[in-house]
Amino acid sequence: MDFRRVKEYIAWIYYQYQIISCCSVLEPWEQSMVNTILLTIFAMVVYTAYVFIPVHIRLAWQFFSKICGLHNTISN
Secondary structure (H helix, E strand, C coil): CCHHHHHHHHHHHHHHHHHHHCHHHCCHHHHHHHHHHHHHHHHHHHHHHHHHHHHHHHHHHHHHHHHHCCCCCCCC
């Protein structure tokens, strides 16, 4: 894969992000504030999904395995 094409593609994606989020009309300090807030929110969502989704899947598996009469194959 050509490094130049990857660089152009990333620049195009960032341009699309700026157009969609209206960051292109903001001043540089405002852009950095909006980007920081959005990055923080995204990081919190990813962390929460990483921590809590496996727990919920395990609990749902235990619940439905008891309803269906399956043996619990997940050790506690």
